[in-house]
Amino acid sequence: MESIVDRMQDDNTGVPVRTVKSFMSKVPSVFTGQDLVSWMMRNLDVDDQTEALHLGSLMSAHGYFFPIDDHVLTVKNDNTYYRFQTPCFWPSRSGEPENTDYAVYLCKRTMQNKQRLELADYEAENLARLQKMFSRKWEFIFMQAEAQAKVDKKRDKLERKVLDSQERAFWDVHRPVPGCVNTTEVDIKKACRMNRHSKMTRPNYAVPGGRISPSVSEADLHNPQESLKYDVIRDNIDVLRQKLEKRRVKISKVAESYIAYYEQYSEFDAFITTPDPSNPWVSDNTEFWDYEKTMNPKDIPQRRVKRWSFCIQELIQDPAGKDHFSKFLDKEFSGENLKFWLACQELKGLSNSEVQAKVQEIFSEFLAPGCHNPVNVDSRVAEAVRSRVETCPNRFCFEEAEEHIFKLMKSDSYSRYLRSDMYKEFMSGTRKKVRFLPSLAGNFVLSKHTSSS
Template sequence: EAFGTSYHHTSLHHTAEMFSCVFLSIVQMEDVIARMQDEKNGIPIRTVKSFLSKIPSVFSGSDIVQWLLKNLCIEDQVEALHLGTLMAAHGYFFPISDHVLTLKDDGTFYRFQTPYFWPSNCWEPENTDYAVYLCKRTMQNKARLELADYEAESLARLQRAFARKWEFIFMQAEAQAKVDKKRDKIERKILDSQERAFWDVHRPVPGCVNTTEVDIKKSSRMKNPHKTRKSVYGLQNDIRSHSPTHTPAPEAKQPTEEELREQIKFGQAQLDRHRLKMSKVAESLLSYTEQYSDYDPFLCTPDPSNPWISDDTTFWEMEASKEPGQTRVRRWGFGINEVLKDPIGREQFLKFLESEFSSENLRFWLAVQELKKRPIREVPTRVQEIWEEFLAPGAPSAINVDSKSYGKTTQNVKDPGRYAFEDAQEHIYKLMKSDSYSRFIRSSAYQELLQAKKKFGVCNFFKYFLKMCLMPTKTTFFDESTLKTVILWNFIIIYNSCFLFLYIINCNLFL
């Protein structure tokens, strides 16, 4: 099989029975595609030479539009463009450098899809197949195979969903990548683009039309043709009941006692669900906006200012310094997330917990976060290290988790993955949020950081004067002799100021 994939598909006969109209349109489109690929009367396919590379087996979007106008009963260019876009959305041809399957009447290059991936083969690829494909893409260090943003998000989501069998998925992707490397360079380039286009049809870009979706209502009616349609007011459908082409449907089956109990249980669960009024939601959003408005540069002037705009390096100096500013420290009080996502905040939080001999919870949480970023080959070893340090019987830094989370984590460690400690981490996060974080915010260490002011000492005094004396020289228009005179007088002023400063100190000490 091409690409070494194992995509699952249903029988052609079954699909034709359920969706005969859709299948008929597919047959018609494939007939047009076959005519497009005809050697004599089809679209001319060529290899385009560019700088240091070749683009094989391509044609332009304007070629498709002109062919449709010439060979089909189409007089309007807009109609031809619309028909071509529909065919592209079904994946019969695709742009070689874009994930959005649409037709443009310009010089954009397109390529025909291989018949193996045509919709008539009734593909129903599973998420595991998509995970293998994305994982394989990450192994190939080529610019044209880099994942788009939405594909990277899909890969992360699938990695969480299939955490227990991710090793098997990774091995499959690795095997397919090795097979691809043995192919000819041009052949591999064409096959990679065709496989990408296949997944652009079945896992399209967010916001694009998904041509493989099935209407749930139509599918339900086809699977249950004898199911009656209930009226809102309890009246019979006169048109259907008197129609000679419809036979009366059998009476609906009475629900059993167990089914009624399940319905009651479900109804009670819906009544007990926590719901917020719209006024409360709006109030919460307004409160959040007011809280963070001081940190939004579009609403307030940033302090310190952007060094790339104002030539003020205060921002860089603050970032280089280990002492956080008041604005930064005040933000830690908004919630534990603000502390955990700030490197200096995490450091101060850890120092506080170490002073109270209760830092194991935060160290465990940070270790699990770091585990999620490790390469897959290092994950099993790191999982075992975290288990032995924090959760194993007699662990040197044992953490307190509930029995349910401990049981799930014990099972997950047997098949180690990046998310083996997810339940324990969530439990520890809730503990820190309700206990450790509250104590940190009320502590004297946090209050000192919050009330600390920038000290203007003697060293800062000299630094400030030197900066004021030397920095303006790059923007002045003096000649060299005048500039030397200005600098000399500036140093004389500094010397006299220092002498006066020391004299005042001595007088104070004497008094």
């Protein structure tokens, strides 16, 4: 991609870059999506306009050029303006940035022109989270952001405008908008190093019967048995190398994660506080069965509703939480996402005789052209699901679409649900009832079972 971008930026044969003048301002160093698509069809081996748009969108998603009007990293074949990213922000040269860099950037944005560089909702949430995370050294981060803001003010107006857009596009790639695909999950530098390493001469592998070089073809081997031994040894060494190159986890970080987990769930430990309602299998209280029949929202314990805010899995696995979240999604006009995900979960537990009919039912309701409840998946995933449904329908046909929809609910709908008035009102309306276990509760249960036996 970088070699193509270098050709695009050539002064004589590249994409025409110009400064657009309007009535009140200038837009420097831009080109249109139509110019980009026509250049790729003229200079690359691309005959289809759709293929050129797909290639341009991939390059934009990796941060090599970006639209200046919005933050959706795609390419359109129209007069939308785009700008090339400076090479120091390319993925292969910048690597994965730290959270401190992101905190400095967001803090600097709050000091600049608020009308032009106002933080979005997800950026404001990230800033608050980072401020809580780096509370001890937030003063240092603030001072660093203040120094960068002063340096930016001394630059020329047009130069500052270009640099601001390039820096923001860089963070759109590395900290994308919730619901967008993050293309930087793989370390580009490590991939480049592995690619260079694979081109070098690798040492010979010792096998029973002689030493075989990795570059030896199967025709040079003595028999198929030696060929099989060579393949097994080569695959094992590649797997071992990949395991050794993985980043090691610090024991202190693991301990912090475990401590945070148990502190969060300590309130729900049955050895410390009794379940509310209590467990009918170890007590004579039948309140749990009566509640499950009536499902009165006012009788839901507040601790149970509080647990929904831990993660989306806690919310969905609770029947009351799933019902409440479904009502919220219906108000947001996205209730089909949860219905589709639940239908896919139901499909995995059906018998083989019912799978094919259920697959057709799910496809016709959520993914077929002109369906009643269409879910928001891209064309590639929809086409892959359609081909599987037509060729070999099974219980895992919708796996990619199911994963995409779940990530969409987790990153977008779930966070908005926790911030909504609907959840806050439900939380405040539930009953507060916490009963601590008496010191001899275990002896009581033991003596009860002993006497009954």
